[in-house]
Amino acid sequence: MKIVSVAGAASDVVTLAAMHRALEERADVEHVIVHTGALDDAGVGALFHELEIPGPNRRLDVGGGPHGVETGLIMQRVEPLLEELGPDAMLVYGASNAALAAALVAAKRGSQVGHVEAGLRNGDHRTADGINGVVTDRLADPLFVPSRDAIDNLGAEGVADERVHFVGSVPIDTLCRFLPKALALDPAGGRGLAPGGYAVAALHQSPTVQAALAELGRRLPVVDLPPSEPLGYLETLGLVATAALVVTDSGALQEATSYLGVPCLTVGSSTDRPATCRHGTNRLVAAERGTILAAASRALARRAPARPVLERWDGRAAERIVQVLCAGAAFPPDAAPAAAATPHPDRRAAAYREPELVG
Numbered sequence: 001m002k003i004v005s006v007a008g009a010a011s012d013v014v015t016l017a018a019m020h021r022a023l024e025e026r027a028d029v030e031h032v033i034v035h036t037g038a039l040d041d042a043g044v045g046a047l048f049h050e051l052e053i054p055g056p057n058r059r060l061d062v063g064g065g066p067h068g069v070e071t072g073l074i075m076q077r078v079e080p081l082l083e084e085l086g087p088d089a090m091l092v093y094g095a096s097n098a099a100l101a102a103a104l105v106a107a108k109r110g111s112q113v114g115h116v117e118a119g120l121r122n123g124d125h126r127t128a129d130g131i132n133g134v135v136t137d138r139l140a141d142p143l144f145v146p147s148r149d150a151i152d153n154l155g156a157e158g159v160a161d162e163r164v165h166f167v168g169s170v171p172i173d174t175l176c177r178f179l180p181k182a183l184a185l186d187p188a189g190g191r192g193l194a195p196g197g198y199a200v201a202a203l204h205q206s207p208t209v210q211a212a213l214a215e216l217g218r219r220l221p222v223v224d225l226p227p228s229e230p231l232g233y234l235e236t237l238g239l240v241a242t243a244a245l246v247v248t249d250s251g252a253l254q255e256a257t258s259y260l261g262v263p264c265l266t267v268g269s270s271t272d273r274p275a276t277c278r279h280g281t282n283r284l285v286a287a288e289r290g291t292i293l294a295a296a297s298r299a300l301a302r303r304a305p306a307r308p309v310l311e312r313w314d315g316r317a318a319e320r321i322v323q324v325l326c327a328g329a330a331f332p333p334d335a336a337p338a339a340a341a342t343p344h345p346d347r348r349a350a351a352y353r354e355p356e357l358v359g
Contacts, residue, residue: 001029001326004087006078007056008036008098010047011171011252014233015093015116017051018173022318026326032085036060036074036098043230050233051174067097067128074101082109089325091116092140095133107139114325115140116170119150120251122272129272144321146170146255147275148311151333165331167320168312171252172259175237176315182238187231191223195242198223199296202236203249203267212292213247220244220300245299247292254282261307263299265292280308 003023007016016033023031035056037044048055060077062070074097082090082105089112092099099115106113118137124130137143137154145151146169154164188195201213202225213222223239225231227250231239237256240246246257246264254273257264258280266277266284276282285295312320323329 001089002032002085002087003029003089003091003325004032004034004082004085005091005093006034006036006098006102007093008074009094009096010044010230012093012096012098013044013047013051013053014174014252015170017053018170018177018318019091019116019321020053021177022173022322026322029322029326032057032087034058034060034078034081034102036062036077036101047233051178071097071101074098075105078102078105079109082106082111087111089114091321092136093117095120095129095136097128097132099136100132103136103139113140114142114144114321116144116321117146118143119145119154119164120272121150121153122270124270133272142324144170144317144324145333146313146317147273148333149274149278155333161333164333165320165324166312166333166335167324167331168314168317169255169259169310170317170321171255172313173315173318175256175259178234178237179241182234183241185234185238187235187238188223188242193221193223196244197221198243199245199247200225200239200243201247202227202253203247206287208287208289209247209267209292212289212296215289215293216247216296245296247296254280255313258282258308258310259313263302265295265299267292275310279310 005016005019007013020031023029033056058081060074062073064070078101090106091114092102093116103113115136120133122130141163143154143164144167145164151164151166198221199216200223204227216222225236240253240256240262241260243262246253246262247267248264249267251273254264254266254271254276258276261281264282266282267287271284277284283295285291320331
């Protein structure tokens with residue numbers, strides 16, 4: 001069986017790492033990795049190396065640009081490649097332009113398309129990711145979802161249950177594998193920081209957010225991880241794992257912090273990972289200085305003594321996907337939850353405002 005993975009964004013590569021490892025264990029599968037990015041993208045090459053993935057078998061050398069241009073170029077270059085390779089199935093990841101473009105081409109040529117991290121919605125269909133996610137889910141079958149809210153989203157959009165497989169979060173598989181290595185790297189210690197003695201900020205910063213982080217920095221050190229200058233995966237994971245608090249707008253970090261039991265504030269009006277608010281350690285907060293500071297104080301004071309347990313976030317999501325693709329297994333959306341899956345009271349995923357702390 002030949003399976004082609006098409007990855008674009010760095011987050012796609014993190015998910016791909018777990019899928020490649022699971023597929024590699026099957027002697028009856030040939031896994032072909034296609035990366036849509038530029039040939040000279042050193043950051044992507046370093047990420048492949050860091051996550052122990054063989055270099056992409058094929059690169060499309062599409063170096064970004066306006067959404068329409070990027071999507072069109074990927075489609076143009078994926079089509080002859082799929083004709084050449086003739087895969088039995090193709091996997092796309094997340095809600096990137098790469099996922100949408102490849103799914104369009106594969107669907108039109110009648111190839112099976114599996115969508116990993118399907119069903120995630122932030123409620124704003126005006127964003128590129130919002131549009132890409134919805135359209136990719138219309139084209140793909142099977143749909144591999146990480147959480148029950150994703151199942152609900154697909155059901156509300158009229159997607160038939162038989163197309164949906166509740167497998168869990170594949171990026172958490174990658175986290176589970178590389179967490180010991182990330183902790184051994186000790187990036188916090190290298191910065192002179194004690195475990196639990198600092199915060200991590202990883203988000204696009206407005207003046208309001210910058211002011212809040214500057215004030216938070218007077219209480220404890222804040223390590224700034226700007227999206228424009230990303231650290232390596234292991235260094236980022238190591239910093240997040242031993243932080244007292246993470247302030248972010250990254251969906252990947254919302255998942256990671258909930259798995260790790262690290263308090264997280266997601267700055268914005270919505271999130272496409274509401275499970276991390278309901279059952280994890282994430283809190284959605286409005287982008288207001290007083291609100292961020294009040295939420296940070298609450299999070300630092302109320303850290304839970306044990307990690308949450310999110311349903312099927314157990315490091316085996318990629319294995320389940322392989323079982324579906326290669327052995328005809330099914331993980332239906334109506335499967336009963338495990339008894340220990342939601343040990344904490346339900347917390348509604350909604351932005352909230354609190355009065356600014358005084359003194």
